[in-house]
Amino acid sequence: MLRDLKGISENFGKNWSDVMQDLLIEIHTAVQEAPESADSLSQIEIEEFQRRFDEIIETGIAENPLSTEPVPRKRGKKKNTRPQNLIERCQKYQTEILRFMADFRVPFTNNLAERDIRMVKVQQKISGSFRSVEGVANFCRVRGYISTVKKNEGSVLAAIKGAFRREPFMPTVAYRYS
Structure with a gap:
């Protein structure tokens, strides 16, 4: 805006x-x-x-x-x-x-959302395209998981390890954006 x-x-x-x-x-x-x-x-x-x-x-x-x-x-x-x-x-x-x-849970800008979308566009630009809709969905799921961990100030590496151990990162409560 x-x-x-x-x-x-x-x-x-x-x-x-x-x-x-x-x-x-x-x-x-x-x-x-x-x-x-x-x-x-x-x-x-x-x-x-x-x-x-x-x-x-x-x-x-x-x-x-x-x-x-x-x-x-x-x-x-x-x-x-x-x-x-x-x-x-x-x-x-x-x-x-x-x-x-x-509602203070709502961020002032949508920069985080724009950044999340940008990764899909970068991947598409590097690869030329995604091979299937399932590939896009998987990419978005992984990027969304990583983004959620970062937004909740968690350790990305620990969260990925936890996902492979079937102990995924689960955010507790929404926090105040500043």
Whole structure:
């Protein structure tokens, strides 16, 4: 999300995207500074951040009105610009975008998920392709296991040894991402 907002700001010169970036970083800072015992921000903080998020969306819509008029002689509606598409996504997925402040188990970024997917693409690039769907499934299962161990700060080597001894690594509880 931050990458998309930065791109809109740099490529289209839209002020609302800078303000949205600042808000998301401010929320993330508030989450990091919350007491360890908390599992979410206070209801007052959540409502205030949501109000500000909505205001920024309204500003973005005012700067980039969403198109609803159909294109002559073509099906569907007129193609939106990248800033319009991002505003529409922010509106549609507001709950998901801001979930990290209401549930501290949800990470601020999806970098870990992107990193997990990247390994599949690297393997595919090196080998050219996977030979079967079963091969892809096995690769993903092993990479997922290793990723889970790393995310739970366990020893990868010990976890792999345990898997061969039929004593697989089992995460106990979710921990707070920072």
